Amino acid sequence: NAGVTQTPKFQVLKTGQSMTLQCAQDMNHNSMYWYRQDPGMGLRLIYYSASEGTTDKGEVPNGYNVSRLNKREFSLRLESAAPSQTSVYFCASSATVSNSNQPQHFGDGTRLSIL
Amino acid sequence: KNQVEQSPQSLIILEGKNCTLQCNYTVSPFSNLRWYKQDTGRGPVSLTIMTFSENTKSNGRYTATLDADTKQSSLHITASQLSDSASYICVVSDDGGSQGNLIFGKGTKLSVKP
Numbered sequence: 613n614a615g616v617t618q619t620p621k622f623q624v625l626k627t628g629q630s631m632t633l634q635c636a637q638d639m640n641h642n643s644m645y646w647y648r649q650d651p652g653m654g655l656r657l658i659y660y661s662a663s664e665g666t667t668d669k670g671e672v673p674n675g676y677n678v679s680r681l682n683k684r685e686f687s688l689r690l691e692s693a694a695p696s697q698t699s700v701y702f703c704a705s706s707a708t709v710s711n712s713n714q715p716q717h718f719g720d721g722t723r724l725s726i727l
Numbered sequence: 728k729n730q731v732e733q734s735p736q737s738l739i740i741l742e743g744k745n746c747t748l749q750c751n752y753t754v755s756p757f758s759n760l761r762w763y764k765q766d767t768g769r770g771p772v773s774l775t776i777m778t779f780s781e782n783t784k785s786n787g788r789y790t791a792t793l794d795a796d797t798k799q800s801s802l803h804i805t806a807s808q809l810s811d812s813a814s815y816i817c818v819v820s821d822d823g824g825s826q827g828n829l830i831f832g833k834g835t836k837l838s839v840k841p
Contacts, residue, residue: 616770654731654816654831655771702770713759713778716829718770 614638618703618719625693625726633688633722635703643706644686645716646670646678648699655702661686662709693726700724729754731819731832739838744807748835750800750817758820762791762802765814765834774802774815807839 619634637644646658657670661680675697677689686705690697700723704716734749752760759778763771775784775791777800784791788811790803804811814834821828 652833654833656831657829704770713776715761715773715776716771718772720768720770 616703616705616717616719618701618722620722621720622723623725625690625724627693627695627726629693629726630689630691631693632690633701633703633724634685635687635719636685637703637705637717638684639705639707639717640683641705641707641717642683643709644680645704645706646676646686646688647702647704648672649702649721650699658688658701695726698724698726729819729821729828729830731817731830733815733817733832733835735835736833737836737838739840740807742807742809742839742841746804746807746837748802748804748815748817748837750802750832752798752800752817752819752830754798754819754821754830756821757795757798760791760793760800761818761820761829762789762800763816763818765816767813771816804837809839809841812837812839 616637642663645660647655649655656672659678661667664683679687700721702721704718706716707714731752740746761776762774765771774786777784777793788805793800814836816834817832819830
């Protein structure tokens with residue numbers, strides 16, 4: 613009963629390095645999301661994919677790219693990491709889009725530190 | 728600007744006591760309101776989702792209320808347990824565009840002490 617699985621759980625990068633955060637869901641959901649959570653702030657949407665084959669920018673997309681690899685997988689890439697991207701990153705999925713009454717299911721996050 | 732404000736920021740209660748968390752929002756057009764529980768080091772977990780026409784919704788010892796006229800919601804926890812220690816996040820979905828947007832509150836951190 614995995615739900616939403618994120619890898620890695622922890623990562624430390626140097627400024628300028630690149631990396632990809634992986635996310636996979638096994639609930640046959642259409643919509644997937646990437647958020648970041650910073651101390652003292654609510655979750656902020658980076659990118660989302662309403663359905664397989666589509667991706668759209670959220671509130672804070674600068675410095676990130678995404679790929680909806682297939683219905684199960686949605687990855688987040690940092691091309692050139694900056695200290696301001698130090699955060700906890702959450703992937704989520706839902707059966708349909710946000711303004712339906714479907715809950716979002718979250719993974720347990722990737723804790724990313726950029727030095 | 729669409730906003731979700733939660734109070735208090737943090738709360739400490741004794742095991743077995745009840746508590747109520749507050750959420751005020753200025754989101755328009757309104758679609759639904761959600762409460763999530765986030766344990767330390769884990770992702771948020773959905774507790775309830777309420778639409779405009781729903782006043783109350785329960786999930787075990789958790790009861791959420793919604794007053795769409797005053798744009799207020801509350802989450803009541805009955806007979807608290809140590810496992811209720813977590814952050815509780817209020818989220819409001821607007822009905823904007825084709826996708827809608829989720830506006831997250833900053834959360835209330837609840838500590839239940841023995």
